[in-house]
Amino acid sequence: MSDDTRSRILAAAGAIFADCGFEAATVREICRAAKANLASVNYHFGDKETLYLETIKLAHTLKTQQTPLPPWPPNTAPEEKLRVFVRTMLQRMLGQHDLCWTSRLMTREMLQPTLASKPLVEEFIRPQFDMLLSILDEMLPPATALHRRQKIAFSIIGQCLHYRISGEFVAILIPEDERRAGFSIDDLEEHIVNFSLAALTELARDPAHSWKYTPHGKA
């Protein structure tokens, strides 16, 4: 394969950019990890920044291939869809497989957006966000305002993302034995789905709920 070196560099760059960030990562380190010549990056990608952008693109592609949301069997209950959605998200973010660098890379991208952010969101994030919105649509009272659905979606996403972002802090807060007992990916999936379904149930039962409480700053 003529692109053997190229892909080796790309893979090595993915992991290293994810670990160190764009600035701290060095081309030398990447080439060493890829067992490639120092000048290879320039030959194949032009410069470090282009390599970074290609890495983001690859992360995007791999993620979509890797854990695609399975096509729901017809008449799948929305609760089941939500469960699968959350599970997929947690798997993508916390699953310990070869490609876990893709998540770390995207988390960095969130914190310090580059030119790659916008296409990344449009092509990869938005479809999934829209799917979550449509799942919620099946469970919420008809004609729930869009922004309300969006915030609910973010609440679900935020619960998952938290374990990716604050993983280290969680590890410090919760002693290791307790963590093993109640914080496996399955445990988190169970909790997040339950918590969110409970909220949705209650909100559906008492649509006024969302109004009964008025924040300090308003009214």
Next chain:
Amino acid sequence: MSDDTRSRILAAAGAIFADCGFEAATVREICRAAKANLASVNYHFGDKETLYLETIKLAHTLKTQQTPLPPWPPNTAPEEKLRVFVRTMLQRMLGQHDLCWTSRLMTREMLQPTLASKPLVEEFIRPQFDMLLSILDEMLPPATALHRRQKIAFSIIGQCLHYRISGEFVAILIPEDERRAGFSIDDLEEHIVNFSLAALTELARDPAHSWKYTPHGKA
């Protein structure tokens, strides 16, 4: 007077580390921003890393001074406490004030923990986490398992944190006019508190709720 230079450096470093991260930030830039000599950093702090740690410490101190945990008036309802807790968290993370760099710095610290992480968690994060736990305690059925309360706490924290972390992505996903209409700090506060209270209400009403659904991976 000598203190003056030192604190000017510290303040400048805070903002710059928060914006660029430890690696990308340069001592030159910090000194220029602080209108101090290039050698000042080494003179006052020894090296760049020590300056960084001091900056984290300062962020910590400022944060605690800035919004000290208010001693609740007696008989404050837990719902009210939760509301204040969420509001405070959002304000700290999204509010535009002089010290907003402290949040940005801590977010970075989460993603790429350094030596400073552990004391930061112990002295600053854990007390707040414990307070949230105790608030939840007042609302949950007696003897709810600790790990369950912890995950609920993380669900609430995660919802808030999401807007700090994924702020840029949210900005791309939601057009600006819609964002202005329904995503102000007040809006987010209202939503997160309502969503969480709804979940807690339903979970309290039907403690079995948390069991009625079994994730795929188990059972």
Next chain:
Amino acid sequence: MSDDTRSRILAAAGAIFADCGFEAATVREICRAAKANLASVNYHFGDKETLYLETIKLAHTLKTQQTPLPPWPPNTAPEEKLRVFVRTMLQRMLGQHDLCWTSRLMTREMLQPTLASKPLVEEFIRPQFDMLLSILDEMLPPATALHRRQKIAFSIIGQCLHYRISGEFVAILIPEDERRAGFSIDDLEEHIVNFSLAALTELARDPAHSWKYTPHGKA
């Protein structure tokens, strides 16, 4: 066909070496200009330096083909020969034709001689220099010392060369409109020939002239 690539490279190299010099010119740039593969230079010429030497050779060849020393019609007056000589020299150096890179290249070679200098001088410069000497011979008193004729020859050559070397400085010293008015190639030819003939006339009239003035450093 194979010859095609080789000569395309050679032509491109000529112009680029002339413009940028040996060091500043890059093989990449030459190959791009010649629409040839990056490795072509090494394939056809071995290395960059050999290509340079070949370019010098080509310049040499082209120059001799281009304005071969015309066999004077019998009984041509030496003044006329001088005129043609000067005109040819100016045309070669300042004329805007496809091959003007040859002059620029040779000027560079003068300033920073390489291995190519000696053969260049022997095969191309010396014949012309000798011809100028023989022209002067016809006009000077018999038995004028060789070194004297040589210095006169250099005086004539130097006057022409000046406009090639210091062209940019002349352009700064003399405003453009004045330059257009009195510094065309024809103007320069007229002046240089007149100036030199005047000197030769006076020196012929008063051979002692060259002795009547004694420089400070001597005597």
Next chain:
Amino acid sequence: MSDDTRSRILAAAGAIFADCGFEAATVREICRAAKANLASVNYHFGDKETLYLETIKLAHTLKTQQTPLPPWPPNTAPEEKLRVFVRTMLQRMLGQHDLCWTSRLMTREMLQPTLASKPLVEEFIRPQFDMLLSILDEMLPPATALHRRQKIAFSIIGQCLHYRISGEFVAILIPEDERRAGFSIDDLEEHIVNFSLAALTELARDPAHSWKYTPHGKA
């Protein structure tokens, strides 16, 4: 002296830029020659190009200090002035002293002008050029056209410059023993002054001279 290193770099850079040109000269080599650290150039000058510009400025300054044209005693004959002018020019260009790099540098600048060229001409070259013009003014018929005086000036300058530019070629054309016999700086001075004075004499005697010969290209 705090600027000791700075001046050492500047001096070393002068010689090396003069020898190799801007591209071929390396910062490493300059620093090695100046016994300075590799980073010194950046500290004192910012970058290589700025160092180059400073070097040109220095060359300019040194040249003016080094061999100033002596203030003529009153009633100095213009022929004497011309002699001193030519001698000074030759000395500056060929004299083998510590500062001969300044000439080589300026020759390079002529051939491949940079941003530094224009100020160099205006501040250093033009005053000398004007002085030569005024010397010629004293010797030429009144109301000789400006462009004619300018071309005569260039004829004199060109004769001198030739030995600086084509020195290597002269060395190949003229065997060493002959060169020693008739091409010392004093010899050249004698020749150039005699040749030019002869031309001026004849042109003054027969002002029409400049018209009696019509170049081929015209009329």
Next chain:
DNA sequence: AATGAATGAGCCTTCATTCAT
């Protein structure tokens, strides 16, 4: 005959750091 891929040396620059004053 010709080329795309790869290489190693070297470039300029920038960095955090130190040191003499």
Next chain:
DNA sequence: GATGAATGAAGGCTCATTCAT
């Protein structure tokens, strides 16, 4: 206490060149 000068290490990048095909 504070700083201008200087330093060594390392960075990204470009270069001419080579090699397998």
